[in-house]
Amino acid sequence: MNTLELFSLKGRKALITGSSRGIGFALAQGLAGAGAEIILNGRNQMRLSEAAMQLRDTGATVHQLPFDAADPVDAKRAIDRFEQDIGAIDILVNNAGMQFRTPLEDYPPAKFDELMRTNVNSVFYVGQAAAKHMIARGRGKIINICSINSALARPTIAPYTASKGAVANLTKGMATDWAKHGLHINGLAPGYFKTELNEALVSNPEFTQWLEKRTPMARWGDVSELVGAAVFLASDASSFVNGHILYVDGAISATL
Template structure:
């Protein structure tokens, strides 16, 4: 058998958008995409954090810009994509990363808690994904990567709103993959377990909670943000050209245990 072409992870010339890109998983992903050659725009709600993140990534040799935007607002998302059209002229890669969590028992969850989490984690994914899909369909090419969680598959206490939103993301990934395949647009998800970020930092300070996470994880540790880069670049690049509708678990073996 003769192999005529080998997969490329090169993202040179690609234009990428990373929502929630100023910190944590989003910042690591933006750094990874930029490292592999993509021109990246990061977005979020906090201007100072975006400026600092873009400055740091550009100092490392990346080509990164920023735009303040609230993914829960249709008007904001519309303005964001007008800006992308003007600055990029195309959008090849979307990483739908913006998210939040409010940890409460079911009987303690307020309606406003539910709305805040679902608006950010699910409505935001929808609003941004819809705008990206329109452009990618016209281009007849594109990559959409939705950041989910193992909690879209497994059940943990204190996660009513968050788990509901992540389960919804997993289903959106499948539906969008079916709708966009004919346009050469792939849609895949990444579902991390507990990754060391500002959102999970308190686990490291709670020996009991950390012990439960470590015991449940085959690799006996939490993940590092850098470990999100490889899977993202795979889904963003030509190396995954025949992969769509899938959710990849970056979980140290949690969901296989």
């Protein structure tokens, strides 16, 4: 057997929420490179179309599925329609998320609710809608994007930390309930990567200096460095990996 075939995603369709830019788009590129058909998702149709065009220019087969991942009715309707009209969603990457930084004592309740809906509720809504079809087929891969903040906290992001801790434990709960149906549900937890979500930190020389000292690999991560882990979790290479949170963080979680 050719070991590399274990990592092939040919013939599979992968839905990545929040994939018109940032980590979501990088993962879409990576899964396409392993042979998957890509289903791009987002709420901004213009950004979605631009991302789809960029992916198609590389030879990828791309579908667009605009819906609000934080709206259970919208998410279920879109996924059910795609399954009926186009085909099975074999891989789901729950990537949609947001960040809002401010001291906890000043954190607006409305922002807390919005962040939880976007970061946690969406994983449940989209995951459940996709899983019902996967369960009926007896197979499926779900990757929930967690974070280094699933395990560690920093000032001004307590609600984000709470949300990503919840996603990590929801991942374990999904695996506990759905592994018996042939589904694999794992978490991918990035450390500090140069993304639009982290733009305020990337542009802060003081934070970058702190990060380089704090991280054993002494640098920011590049989003392309998440691809290998994502392909592994999406492929047959991870056939007995379930309920696991895979940290890709330059060893920041391994050291004091």
